[in-house]
Amino acid sequence: MHDLSPSGLALPAPSRRTLLRGIGGAAVLGAGIPLLSACGGSGTAADPKTVSLGSKASDPVPKKAFADIYAAYKKKSGITVDVNTKDSNTFQEQINSYLQGTPDDVFTWFAGYRMQFFAAKGLATPIDDVWQTIGANFPEAMQKLSKGEDGKYYFVPLYTYPWAVFYRKSVFAQYGYEVPTTWDDFVALCKQMQKDKLVPMAFGDKDAWPALGTFDQINFRQNGYDFHVELMAGKASWTDAKVRKVFDLWAEILPYHQEGAVGRTWQDAAQTLASKKAGMYILGTFVAQQFTDKAALDDLDFFAFPEIDPAYGQDTVEAPTDGFMMSKSPKNKAEAVKLLEYLGTPDAEDIYLKSDPSVVHASSKADTSSYTAIQKKAYDMISGAKSLTQFMDRDSRPDFTSTVMQPALQKFIRDPKGVDSLLSSIERQKKTIFAQS
Amino acid sequence: MTTETTKEIPEAAAVPPPGVAPAPKASHGHRRLLTRRDRITLGFMAGLPTILHIALVWVTAFASIALAFTTWDGIGFDSIQWVGLQNFKELFEQNPQFWPAVQHNVIWFVVLIAIPTPLGLFLAVQLDKKIRFSRVYQTAFFLPVVLSMAVIGFVWQLIYNPDTGLINSIIGANEPGKYIDWIGDPDLNLWAILIAASWRHTGYMMILYLAGLKGVDPSLREASALDGANEWQTFKNVIFPTLRPTNTVVLVVTIIEALRAFDLVFVFNKGAEGTELLSILVTNNIIGESSRIGYGSAIAVVLLLISLVVIIPYLVATFRKERRA
Numbered sequence: 001m002h003d004l005s006p007s008g009l010a011l012p013a014p015s016r017r018t019l020l021r022g023i024g025g026a027a028v029l030g031a032g033i034p035l036l037s038a039c040g041g042s043g044t045a046a047d048p049k050t051v052s053l054g055s056k057a058s059d060p061v062p063k064k065a066f067a068d069i070y071a072a073y074k075k076k077s078g079i080t081v082d083v084n085t086k087d088s089n090t091f092q093e094q095i096n097s098y099l100q101g102t103p104d105d106v107f108t109w110f111a112g113y114r115m116q117f118f119a120a121k122g123l124a125t126p127i128d129d130v131w132q133t134i135g136a137n138f139p140e141a142m143q144k145l146s147k148g149e150d151g152k153y154y155f156v157p158l159y160t161y162p163w164a165v166f167y168r169k170s171v172f173a174q175y176g177y178e179v180p181t182t183w184d185d186f187v188a189l190c191k192q193m194q195k196d197k198l199v200p201m202a203f204g205d206k207d208a209w210p211a212l213g214t215f216d217q218i219n220f221r222q223n224g225y226d227f228h229v230e231l232m233a234g235k236a237s238w239t240d241a242k243v244r245k246v247f248d249l250w251a252e253i254l255p256y257h258q259e260g261a262v263g264r265t266w267q268d269a270a271q272t273l274a275s276k277k278a279g280m281y282i283l284g285t286f287v288a289q290q291f292t293d294k295a296a297l298d299d300l301d302f303f304a305f306p307e308i309d310p311a312y313g314q315d316t317v318e319a320p321t322d323g324f325m326m327s328k329s330p331k332n333k334a335e336a337v338k339l340l341e342y343l344g345t346p347d348a349e350d351i352y353l354k355s356d357p358s359v360v361h362a363s364s365k366a367d368t369s370s371y372t373a374i375q376k377k378a379y380d381m382i383s384g385a386k387s388l389t390q391f392m393d394r395d396s397r398p399d400f401t402s403t404v405m406q407p408a409l410q411k412f413i414r415d416p417k418g419v420d421s422l423l424s425s426i427e428r429q430k431k432t433i434f435a436q437s
Numbered sequence: 438m439t440t441e442t443t444k445e446i447p448e449a450a451a452v453p454p455p456g457v458a459p460a461p462k463a464s465h466g467h468r469r470l471l472t473r474r475d476r477i478t479l480g481f482m483a484g485l486p487t488i489l490h491i492a493l494v495w496v497t498a499f500a501s502i503a504l505a506f507t508t509w510d511g512i513g514f515d516s517i518q519w520v521g522l523q524n525f526k527e528l529f530e531q532n533p534q535f536w537p538a539v540q541h542n543v544i545w546f547v548v549l550i551a552i553p554t555p556l557g558l559f560l561a562v563q564l565d566k567k568i569r570f571s572r573v574y575q576t577a578f579f580l581p582v583v584l585s586m587a588v589i590g591f592v593w594q595l596i597y598n599p600d601t602g603l604i605n606s607i608i609g610a611n612e613p614g615k616y617i618d619w620i621g622d623p624d625l626n627l628w629a630i631l632i633a634a635s636w637r638h639t640g641y642m643m644i645l646y647l648a649g650l651k652g653v654d655p656s657l658r659e660a661s662a663l664d665g666a667n668e669w670q671t672f673k674n675v676i677f678p679t680l681r682p683t684n685t686v687v688l689v690v691t692i693i694e695a696l697r698a699f700d701l702v703f704v705f706n707k708g709a710e711g712t713e714l715l716s717i718l719v720t721n722n723i724i725g726e727s728s729r730i731g732y733g734s735a736i737a738v739v740l741l742l743i744s745l746v747v748i749i750p751y752l753v754a755t756f757r758k759e760r761r762a
């Protein structure tokens with residue numbers, strides 16, 4: 001019934017949605033579940049004082065941080081943000097049918113290829129008007145990151161965080177370790193830690209994505225940013241000697257990784273670092289969320305992944321960026337635009353970071369005075385980088401990374417010797433996937 | 438021989454009445470009894486389920502089959518492209534997870550039929566003896582069946598977690614060097630999951646057999662006791678043969694369980710190496726950010742074909758029996 005009440009602009013959309021929902025539900029085995037859940041947010045949409053927002057921030061820390069922003073916005077504008085939070089993995093798995101069903105007006109999402117994909121499919125609204133207001137708040141790299149392939153803006157970044165090698169200062173001090181800056185130093189440090197009865201590197205790959213991060217680090221240190229882009233775009237070959245070299249290097253340090261990684265979540269691996277049983281851990285700064293003890297959190301530090309090829313040094317930083325997009329045909333577009341304008345302000349970012357200090361501002365105007373030592377370092381690392389990458393599954397086709405790369409890397413971790421057949425298998429599968437539209 | 442005759446008596450007794458009832462009279466009655474409204478009501482009662490059935494079962498199945506020959510990312514209909522047998526070729530020749538998945542589905546069935554099924558039968562026979570606290574045992578064994586598979590997955594993760602789980606903590610296998618990775622090791626994880634699945638399946642089988650045993654005519658036991666048969670002989674020659682209908686149900690249920698196995702594995706490790714299943718491959722390809730619906734459908738079609746291979750002989754046997762009757 002609510003289809004009739006909004007402005008004429010919204011009228012054609014429901015029929016298409018209903019059609020898609022009906023056919024989709026009938027045609028696609030298993031897709032019924034996400035489609036059903038997508039129906040949930042539609043009831044309250046006619047209220048002009050409300051903007052609905054689909055959120056993947058289901059972990060307690062980010063969930064509260066986001067809630068603080070919306071509460072502040074309500075105080076400021078009188079507009080209620082009706083948040084529809086889903087488990088973050090589920091949200092990502094269902095995003096496709098969610099956006100085609102009855103999505104919320106605004107939704108949380110990632111920058112990079114994954115944003116561009118949905119923008120190119122017409123499942124998001126271009127928000128150039130929002131960027132006229134907020135543009136000056138962001139550095140050029142962030143502006144570039146927020147555009148679709150068609151050059152229009154589709155994304156409002158909120159925060160970003162680097163991937164690096166984490167360690168505890170007290171452990172390094174206790175054993176007299178030094179931060180390694182070259183590959184050889186790094187390997188030597190691993191050896192020393194093993195002698196000292198530490199697990200040199202904490203590792204948990206049960207969720208299958210953490211290993212993608214390790215691959216990225218070795219790849220762009222060894223082969224540079226441009227090759228990373230080519231490889232992720234499906235242009236470079238996985239059977240290339242350059243890729244083989246990445247796996248050789250990885251195999252060299254794999255014996256120093258925590259045993260049984262495929263059976264362990266990243267959260268459990270982080271606990272090994274927190275309890276000082278492990279010496280180092282390659283992950284994003286969100287690892288800090290697992291350090292609930294204040295003293296331990298203050299003890300946490302990180303360094304950039306060591307240099308492998310001096311030609312590239314440490315000039316690339318993996319810095320996934322999260323933010324917001326506007327869905328295809330928002331019910332309350334005028335208010336959704338205003339909300340996005342607010343979310344693009346340094347104020348909104350400040351509020352978020354107050355509750356979740358594991359990430360840093362995407363904006364260059366935000367207040368960095370309250371930054372912890374880790375945040376300062378992360379901010380410097382990102383602003384000093386020559387190139388920013390997202391993350392393998394944000395820089396490449398998600399269907400390729402989730403159905404091919406994730407199981408492939410799990411296999412490699414378990415059996416590093418079978419790398420040749422693994423790489424040719426990846427290449428064959430990549431060709432068919434990238435051949436599709 | 439005796440059992441067959443006993444079985445046929447009720448059937449034979451059941452057949453005559455419809456034959457005896459004179460058909461013409463019945464149709465006369467129809468014309469007089471059914472008003473227009475009745476006919477509309479009946480039409481709805483029969484028609485609505487038929488439409489729902491066709492739309493939700495047949496259209497879905499045929500749409501899946503059709504989509505198996507296309508590539509489609511699930512966004513709009515203009516992106517559907519006909520690719521012929523390409524998906525199947527890719528599946529059979531290139532997908533490193535496909536053949537392990539088929540194999541695991543088969544192993545799943547074999548294990549379920551070989552271990553929890555006899556165990557369930559054994560428990561049912563014991564409980565059928567009206568021992569003390571029979572109800573308590575019955576409830577205890579049946580409890581896992583009431584839980585959802587996903588919950589069972591979470592419960593067993595507490596046992597199998599390699600770092601903090603019950604087993605590794607007790608036997609000290611969570612230290613470097615002695616590490617046992619129940620969830621990640623492809624040589625172990627399938628069996629670890631199958632133990633959890635069997636834990637539940639045993640209770641399920643027990644209840645089915647218990648129901649079957651309750652239906653066994655007590656006079657049969659008496660007769661065999663009078664003939665001087667011991668307990669094992671009675672079970673083997675008298676009781677078990679009368680459980681034939683139950684066995685058929687058990688077989689069908691187990692086949693279905695093996696083919697639809699999904700939730701437990703999905704919770705356990707999302708079908709990582711060692712635990713791949715066809716249902717999980719279907720899900721991974723269809724549900725996702727940029728779905729490969731055509732490819733996923735091709736896997737679903739393979740699953741459908743395997744199901745048909747199992748179901749058709751069953752249906753043929755059932756129809757043949759009906760014709761004989």
